Amino acid sequence: MDFKDKIGFIYSWRWFGHNDPLTFEDIKTAGASGIVTALHHIPSGDVWPEEEILKRKNEIEKAGLTWEVVESLPVHENIKKKKDNYKQLIENYKTSLINLAKCNVKRVCYNFMPVLDWSRTNLDIRADDGSIVSGFETRIFAAFDIFILKRKGAETDYSEDTVKKAEKYFSRIGEDEKQRLIDTVLLGLPGSLEAYTLEEFRKALDEYKDINDATLLNNLKEFLKEITPVAEENGILLAIHPDDPPRPLLGLPRVVSTCDNLTEIVKSVESPSNGITLCTGSLGSGVHNNVTEIAARLARHVNFVHLRNVIIDNEGNFRENHHLEGSVDMYNVVKILLLEQKRRLEEGLGNYRMPMRPDHGKMTHFDKEIEKLRNKKFYPGYSFIGRLKGLSELQGLEVGIKYSL
Numbered sequence: 001m002d003f004k005d006k007i008g009f010i011y012s013w014r015w016f017g018h019n020d021p022l023t024f025e026d027i028k029t030a031g032a033s034g035i036v037t038a039l040h041h042i043p044s045g046d047v048w049p050e051e052e053i054l055k056r057k058n059e060i061e062k063a064g065l066t067w068e069v070v071e072s073l074p075v076h077e078n079i080k081k082k083k084d085n086y087k088q089l090i091e092n093y094k095t096s097l098i099n100l101a102k103c104n105v106k107r108v109c110y111n112f113m114p115v116l117d118w119s120r121t122n123l124d125i126r127a128d129d130g131s132i133v134s135g136f137e138t139r140i141f142a143a144f145d146i147f148i149l150k151r152k153g154a155e156t157d158y159s160e161d162t163v164k165k166a167e168k169y170f171s172r173i174g175e176d177e178k179q180r181l182i183d184t185v186l187l188g189l190p191g192s193l194e195a196y197t198l199e200e201f202r203k204a205l206d207e208y209k210d211i212n213d214a215t216l217l218n219n220l221k222e223f224l225k226e227i228t229p230v231a232e233e234n235g236i237l238l239a240i241h242p243d244d245p246p247r248p249l250l251g252l253p254r255v256v257s258t259c260d261n262l263t264e265i266v267k268s269v270e271s272p273s274n275g276i277t278l279c280t281g282s283l284g285s286g287v288h289n290n291v292t293e294i295a296a297r298l299a300r301h302v303n304f305v306h307l308r309n310v311i312i313d314n315e316g317n318f319r320e321n322h323h324l325e326g327s328v329d330m331y332n333v334v335k336i337l338l339l340e341q342k343r344r345l346e347e348g349l350g351n352y353r354m355p356m357r358p359d360h361g362k363m364t365h366f367d368k369e370i371e372k373l374r375n376k377k378f379y380p381g382y383s384f385i386g387r388l389k390g391l392s393e394l395q396g397l398e399v400g401i402k403y404s405l
Helices: 024-030 050-062 077-081 086-102 138-148 160-172 175-185 198-206 213-233 259-268 280-284 291-301 330-346 365-374 384-402
Strands: 010-014 034-037 066-071 107-111 122-126 132-136 237-241 274-279 302-307 309-312 318-321 355-358
Touching (some): 010 066, 010 384, 024 384, 034 355, 050 066, 050 086, 066 355, 077 086, 107 302, 138 160, 138 175, 213 237, 213 259, 213 274, 237 302, 259 274, 259 291, 274 280, 274 291, 280 291, 280 309, 291 302, 291 330, 302 330, 330 384
Parallel strands (some): 010 034, 010 355, 034 066, 066 107, 107 237, 274 302, 302 355
Antiparallel strands (some): 122 132, 132 318, 309 318
């Protein structure tokens, strides 16, 4: 059989459990065979029991799908801060990895972002085609930071021009718009539509006041030195997710934002189990990042792939776009990843195929109708039609590249 028939992404789909408007039948219809999900009902830091993992896995397999990736097995804030019961929390994490391996679920995406999993300033940008996307504007985020959150010294983190733009923006918005901004910035973890209160958020930020990039990176390395041997022994592939967006925010440390960051992380514990999630949208929303170069340098360490696109300007403002249109050179990124799969295949390496999911699709009018019909809300970025379109485009791109090699 020709290698072109063997390599290729494992088409996967993120599913948020029974609060998700989509069913497994919907996902199969979209063309995916793998499920990317988590046990969202288990609090961060608690052990994932084997019986709960099996319950979810059996449910997925009964529908004719496979649980390809855990996204995410959350890293508790005390581990990131190396505080209080962090040693026990690391042991809990190891136990969860072992339990996942016992159930033959062996790919785990996680992140090491303090406090917030992602940051946006607008979840309802109307695109030219009438669809809805999310985005980030530096002046708006600065307005939240300086004038709503009133973080001490916040204005020094922005240019003089940005502070002026933030002040002008803030002076023109009403109370409803201020509340929408608060709700957007403080939106909770994926899988949940709950958010911090401002007071809770201030306390969470205060916990990091003495933790800089070097300290957080050291805490991450120590965490990896503890969990990577357990993952390797049990055949689990870990995949750290980049910061989203990959830039300093709110005075918090950020250590998974650049190619150099990712290189240092994978070199800290050299193991096939210590890998990365190549998220083209997260990395692509950093003006300092060339996603094609990152893919080329770190292809050997890619254990999971998120493909999405953004339009970004020189000031770091960005909004999401169609999967094949934007600042990320999707053609060459996909080509690099397919050639890496070919290399793994030729060298007889296991797990040479990479699970990929179409990340953050546009919200269409029909998605709104689905929400009404199912009486459930899509998590921002996780509409059906937008991701369906993205997956189809990416499948076509993959086929075209494979048969041009």
